Amino acid sequence: MKSNITQEMIDKDRRGFIDKVVKGTVGGSLMLMIPMSSNLFAEVLSEDKNLKNSINPMDLKANYCFMVDVTSCIGCGNCCVADRKENNVPEGQYRTWVERYVIDMMNQVYVDAPDGGEKGYANTPIHETIEEVKEAFFVPKLCNMCDEPSCTQVCPVAATFTTPDGFVVVDSEHCVACGYCVQACPYGVRFINEQTKVADKCTWCYHRVRKGKLPACVNACPTGARKFGDINDKQSEVAKIYNSASRLRVLKKDLGNEPQLYYINLHEEVV
Amino acid sequence: MSKKPYQFGIRLVVVFAVIIAVVVLGRQMMLPDSWGEYGYYRGAYIDEEAHKEIKYGTNESCKSCHEEVYELKAHSVHKRLSCEMCHAPVSQHAQEGKKFAKMPSMQGKPQIDLCLSCHQEGVGKPKDFPTINHLKHLKEQDVKPTHTCDQCHTVHDPMENINHARKLRTLKEVVDEK
Amino acid sequence: MDAGMMSEALNYVFPNDAHAHWTLMIVIYPYITGVVAGAFIVSALAHVFKVEALMPIAKFALIFALSWLLFVTAPLLTHLGHPERALNMLFTPNFSGPSMMSGFGYIYMAYSILLIFEILIIYRYELVLLKEKATGIKKSIYSVLTLWTNDKSIEGRKFDHKVAFVLAAIGIPLASMLHGYVGFIFGAVKSVHWWFTPLMPIIFLLSASVSGIAGIILFYIVIKKITGKMHEIDTHTIKTLIKLLWAFFILDFLFEMIEIAVHAYGGTTGWQHISHALSGPLHWSFWTMQVQILSILPFFVLAYLSLVKVSRWVLMVVAPIVSLMLLAQVLFMRWNVVIGGQIMAKSERGFATYHPMMFEKEGIAMTVIMLVAPIVTLWLLSKIFPLWESECDKEPLH
Numbered sequence: 001m002k003s004n005i006t007q008e009m010i011d012k013d014r015r016g017f018i019d020k021v022v023k024g025t026v027g028g029s030l031m032l033m034i035p036m037s038s039n040l041f042a043e044v045l046s047e048d049k050n051l052k053n054s055i056n057p058m059d060l061k062a063n064y065c066f067m068v069d070v071t072s073c074i075g076c077g078n079c080c081v082a083d084r085k086e087n088n089v090p091e092g093q094y095r096t097w098v099e100r101y102v103i104d105m106m107n108q109v110y111v112d113a114p115d116g117g118e119k120g121y122a123n124t125p126i127h128e129t130i131e132e133v134k135e136a137f138f139v140p141k142l143c144n145m146c147d148e149p150s151c152t153q154v155c156p157v158a159a160t161f162t163t164p165d166g167f168v169v170v171d172s173e174h175c176v177a178c179g180y181c182v183q184a185c186p187y188g189v190r191f192i193n194e195q196t197k198v199a200d201k202c203t204w205c206y207h208r209v210r211k212g213k214l215p216a217c218v219n220a221c222p223t224g225a226r227k228f229g230d231i232n233d234k235q236s237e238v239a240k241i242y243n244s245a246s247r248l249r250v251l252k253k254d255l256g257n258e259p260q261l262y263y264i265n266l267h268e269e270v271v
Numbered sequence: 272m273s274k275k276p277y278q279f280g281i282r283l284v285v286v287f288a289v290i291i292a293v294v295v296l297g298r299q300m301m302l303p304d305s306w307g308e309y310g311y312y313r314g315a316y317i318d319e320e321a322h323k324e325i326k327y328g329t330n331e332s333c334k335s336c337h338e339e340v341y342e343l344k345a346h347s348v349h350k351r352l353s354c355e356m357c358h359a360p361v362s363q364h365a366q367e368g369k370k371f372a373k374m375p376s377m378q379g380k381p382q383i384d385l386c387l388s389c390h391q392e393g394v395g396k397p398k399d400f401p402t403i404n405h406l407k408h409l410k411e412q413d414v415k416p417t418h419t420c421d422q423c424h425t426v427h428d429p430m431e432n433i434n435h436a437r438k439l440r441t442l443k444e445v446v447d448e449k
Numbered sequence: 450m451d452a453g454m455m456s457e458a459l460n461y462v463f464p465n466d467a468h469a470h471w472t473l474m475i476v477i478y479p480y481i482t483g484v485v486a487g488a489f490i491v492s493a494l495a496h497v498f499k500v501e502a503l504m505p506i507a508k509f510a511l512i513f514a515l516s517w518l519l520f521v522t523a524p525l526l527t528h529l530g531h532p533e534r535a536l537n538m539l540f541t542p543n544f545s546g547p548s549m550m551s552g553f554g555y556i557y558m559a560y561s562i563l564l565i566f567e568i569l570i571i572y573r574y575e576l577v578l579l580k581e582k583a584t585g586i587k588k589s590i591y592s593v594l595t596l597w598t599n600d601k602s603i604e605g606r607k608f609d610h611k612v613a614f615v616l617a618a619i620g621i622p623l624a625s626m627l628h629g630y631v632g633f634i635f636g637a638v639k640s641v642h643w644w645f646t647p648l649m650p651i652i653f654l655l656s657a658s659v660s661g662i663a664g665i666i667l668f669y670i671v672i673k674k675i676t677g678k679m680h681e682i683d684t685h686t687i688k689t690l691i692k693l694l695w696a697f698f699i700l701d702f703l704f705e706m707i708e709i710a711v712h713a714y715g716g717t718t719g720w721q722h723i724s725h726a727l728s729g730p731l732h733w734s735f736w737t738m739q740v741q742i743l744s745i746l747p748f749f750v751l752a753y754l755s756l757v758k759v760s761r762w763v764l765m766v767v768a769p770i771v772s773l774m775l776l777a778q779v780l781f782m783r784w785n786v787v788i789g790g791q792i793m794a795k796s797e798r799g800f801a802t803y804h805p806m807m808f809e810k811e812g813i814a815m816t817v818i819m820l821v822a823p824i825v826t827l828w829l830l831s832k833i834f835p836l837w838e839s840e841c842d843k844e845p846l847h
Contacts, residue, residue, distance in 0.1 A: 003273050055321045076389040076398050084359055086326045094464045100395050111461035111798055122384075122391035127458040136394035140461070150640060156550035161312035171316040174303070176537055177530025179470045180550050186640035188463030188795045194468060197530035201808040207323035216327045222352045222389060223400065255639055269795045275598075276605030279573055280612055282596040283566055290562060294539065301540045309546045 146257030460799035487661015
C-alpha cells in the first residue's frame, strides 16, 4: 500500500513537472509572439470589470446594510490595514477599528483597541490584572450609516449628507471642519482628517460599491465576519440573514439613530 | 445745518438695505452650481466620491493572470483569504492590465509574523478557528524553531502537504489526530 | 489589585475619541457672546424697562458689548479647519437639520447690525456735537458715524429715543438668541450625556447675563479708578447692578445644580459616567472652583452686599472682587461644559484627555490674547464714543 501511494506521488510529481515545462514553453513562445499590448491585458482583466473607473448609476431601490458577525472575528486587523490603504486614512486616525472585550470571572469588562486593532492582537497580552477569563471576543466598529443620522442633522453648512442611495458622506470641498458632527456622532466614527483638514469617516467604500465591488474591509476579512449587501436582493447573504431568525442587534438603539450596521451575536456589554 | 430730523433714520435703513442686498447677491453668486440637485447639498460631490481611486481589487482580479494559484487557493482552507492581505493591493502591481511592479511575497520572520497575526492563539479567537502556540507547534511537529511556515505549509493551500503527509503515515496519524 | 491600575485597565475610549476636539477656542466663544448678551441686557433694562438707576452706565454697557462683539468670530475662525470657507454658513445654512450652528451666521450678523445701529442712534446727537469740535481724522470718523447728517433739533432727538427704544426691545430677544442658540448647540447633542438637557439654553443664557453684568460692574469701577474719577461712580447704580447680579446668579446656580440633582437622583448609567467624571478629572474645575470657591462664596458676598447697608468704600472694594470671581465662575462653567462633555468618552468606559498647550494655534496664549483684545478695543472705542453720561444727554427734550 505504501509503495503504491509513493508511486502515485512520484507520478503526480512527474506529471506536474511535465505540466509545468509544457506550459512554460507554450506560454513563453506565446509571449514572444503576441506583443505585450495593454489592450490584451485590459481585455483579460476587464472580464470582471476590475479596477475600472466607470461607475454604475445610483441604485435607488437598494437597501444596503452592513453586518458584522462577532463570533467569526479573529481580530487579525486586516480590515483596518485594507481600509487605511484604500482610503488614505492618516496614521492615528481610524475609519474602522477592532475592539477586544475580555470579561473575567467577576464580570468585570476590559476593553482595548491598541492602534485600533490594526496590528492584530497576536502580540497584545491582556491586562495583567485579569486573573481568569470567562469570555473574550472581538468587535469591529465602523460607521453605522444611520437612517436618522445625528451628524447630518447638526452640520452647519450641509457638507455632510445622505446620498439618494442611502450613504452618508462628507463633501470635502464644502466642509469647514467645525467639528460639530464629530461631537454629535454617538459611535465616535467621525474625525477631522489631519491632512485634508475636513471631517472624515467610513463611507462603506461608496466608491467601490458604485463600481460593483464590496467595501475594502469586507473584501479583506479572512473569516467573513464582515458582510455587506443589499437587503432587497433576496440572493445576497445579508438578505438571507436579515430574513431569518438571527439575533441582529444595533449599537445604542435607544438614541433613535436607526443604524444600518447590524451585529450578529453581539454581547450586552458592547457599547 | 439740515433740519430734517428723520434723515439719519432713513440713512440707517438704506445701510441696512445695502447689507441685505450684498448678502442676497453674494449668496446667489457663491452658491455651488449643483446645489439642490438631489437635496440640500452639493449634488456634484456624489460623483466625486464615487470616482475615487480603488486600490484593492478582489481575488478575481488576480485570477486572470494567476489562474493556477487562484484555483489552488480557491479549493483550500484559505479560500476566503484575500490575496491582497499577504501581497499588496493590486493597484500597486498592475494598472490597466499591465504589470508595472513586482509583488514579492514575504519571507522569513515577517512571513511568520504575518501567519501568526491570524493563527497565534489568544483570548477572543473563536473556538472553531485554528490557532497554535508558535514554538509549541514547531516542537510538537519536530521542526526546527527557525523554520518559516511555508516550509511545511504551502501558503496557497496550507493543508496540501500536511494532508499528503498524513495519508502517508495513515496508521499513525489516525490515532494522534485531534 | 491596585485601584489606580484597575481604573487604568478599565479605561477605554474609541480611537478617534481619545482627545477633545473642541478646544479652549470653543470654551471662550460662548464666553464672549455671553458677555455681549449680558451687557446688552443691562442696557436694555435701562432703555426699555426704564430702570433709572442703570441710566448712568447704559451707554457704557453698549460700548462694552460692542468691544466684545467684535471678537466673537475670532475663536471660531481660529478653530475651523478651513476658515476661508467660513462664509459657507451664510451661503448654505443647514435648514433641513436644522443645524443650530448654522443659525450663527445670520444671528450674529443681525445682532451686530442691531447693536451698531443702536449705538449710532443713541450717540447720534453727541457725535454731531463732537464732530463740530473735532479736526482731522477724528472729524472724518464722526462724519461717517453720523452718516453725514448734522441735525441737532429736538424732534430729531425724540425720534432717536423712539428708535433706540424699538431697537433695544428687538435686541432683547435677539441677544437672547445670540447666546441661547449656543446653549441649544450643546443641549441637543444626545450622544453626550453631560450636554443633553433642555436646561442647557437656559443655563447658558443666565450665565451669560451673569458674566455681562459682572463685567460691567468690574470695568465701571476699574475704569473710573484708573481715570481718577471714583467720585463720579453712582452708588445707587452699583447697588442696583449688584442686586441684579445676585438675582441672575441665584437663578443660574439654581438651574446648574438642579440639573445635576435630578440626574443624580435618577441614577442612570449616563449619570454614573458623569459622576465618575465629576469626581475624577473634573473634580477640581467643577466642585472646587466652579461650585465652592466661585459660586457659594460669591453667593454669600452678594447677599451681604445686596441686603445689608454697606458703606460706599466697602462696596467699591468688594464689588469688583466678587464680579471678577463671577467672571471666572462663568469661564469655569464654560470649560466644564465644553471640555467636560468631551472628556466623558462615548465608549462610556473612560475618559478622553485635553491638555491645552501654551503656544499652539488654539492654546492658552491665544486664549489670553482673545480675552484681552476686547479690553484694548474698549479703550480704543472710548476715544471715539464717550463712555459716560455727558451734558448733552441731560439736555431736556422739550
